[in-house]
Amino acid sequence: MDRPQDEAQHKTILVVDDEPNVRDYLESILEDAGFRVITAGDGEEALAIIKKERPDFISLDLIMPKKSGHKLLYELKRNPAYSRIPVLVVTAHAQDDLGRGDLKDLLANRIMSGPGTYLEKPVEPVAYVRSIQRALGLEETDDVTDRLSIKDELQKEIRQASPEALRKALEALKKAGED
């Protein structure tokens, strides 16, 4: 049976935010939902990663040094190779002078389309994941934290396992690693 989570595992999401704590947070949420995550700290770094890794989705902050989210989006739109990558803007500044203008401009010029394409911080994990799942055509989750990634499932099993089971698991792991 095809579990949506498996599909998610094949998707790479680029999280762009200039604050390391925010990157860690969003990365945790997305990993819990089964995605592969890469991060960038500013618009320039993001552009370089996009060119190299071709992520399936971009979670983007607006106000950043070096190259703002606003500027990055315009550049992506201009390039047919990247203009189709779905983007979710995640910003603290949708309502204030720092970000309101940018957001309005992006919506007005159809760089972004529709209300589903931006979220205001603080981010609510389920809403965040849902937006991304929806954009990628994946089944939507009810609770992010309910789903354990394979690593976490393993860790859980390891804690409960008997020494015999552990030995078997270790052998299986080593063998799988060689394949």
Next chain:
Amino acid sequence: MSSKKSQEQSGDIADWVRTKLWDQVPIDIGVIDSSFKIIEANRSFTRTYGQWKGRFCYSVYKGKPEQCEDCPAVKTFVDGQIRVTEERGQVREGQQTYYLVHIVPVVRRDGEIPYVIEMSTDITQIKQLEQEKRVAERLAAVGQTVAGLAHGIKNVLMGLEGGMYMARTGIQRGNVERMLKGWKILEEDIARITSFTMEFLEFARGRTPARVRIVEPNVIATKVFKLFEDKARLAGIDLSVELDDSIEPAPMDAEDIHTCLTNLVSNALDACETSDELERHVKIRTTEQGNGFVFEVSDDGAGIDYEIKKKIFSNFFSTKASKKGTGLGLLTTRKIVQEHGGVVSFESTKGEGSVFRLEFSRSRLPRLESGVEQA
């Protein structure tokens, strides 16, 4: 016919001035001799101070047993110059009174100055209004920042959300690394909110410049320059200072002004650091201007996007967790400058940088405790 009438009229007026004006005028007028004894005074003076015959002016005005240290009348006896000063009077009904005093010499034809006339207007009410205005301005500034305060707190809350999620899920999944990362975020954000709250309380409490002394603006500018010299060099930013030698010393709270300049230079350096230009400059400048002087901090560093976005006076609080300090800097700077009777202004040109100006007018600077000469 009419000229006779006007002669009478002017005669009447002259009479009235000679006989009635002295006692009708609502200004305390006292005449002192060179020993500072009051030899003549008008009705208003008597009404204010009571019995004055044979008493000395320092005793009557200030209740002191001896001459005031900075007595302006002393100088007028010597040089015959008219002086205008603000003096503190006595405490009446629990309230400190203030007077605007005009000191005028009586000069004999031979040039001798046997007497000095002291005319005092009660400006206690004006001083009170000034104080109320300052309080109102401070309150307005605080009110203005309530939205900014909420924004600042919201910012920290976002961090807390993240920290909590990571700590909780880390525990649930046995992912110790994540749990510890989350916990660290919680610690950092709680520390931020603590110092933020303290700073804001301090700011809201408000106080007039605490230690007003005669200081040299150029000395303060130089100190701030030296403070950031190394940091600028390490960051590859050209920091320079340009001083106007003609600036006279002025009464200010040196530490407060130092805080303002430090804030501006720090912001300018930060703005430069986010720019990709090869050559970035920050300049500190002092200029004598009109009846006052200006501190100026300019930078040409920040890239276009970041510069425009920093609508500085409408968004006081630092929204970046990584930035040092809580971002109250500009707000505090503006408050300090206002309390010195000055004005903060700034210009930001796309691609060219920003200039921040602290403009001070000598007539509005805070006063030292005793009167200050303004002749």
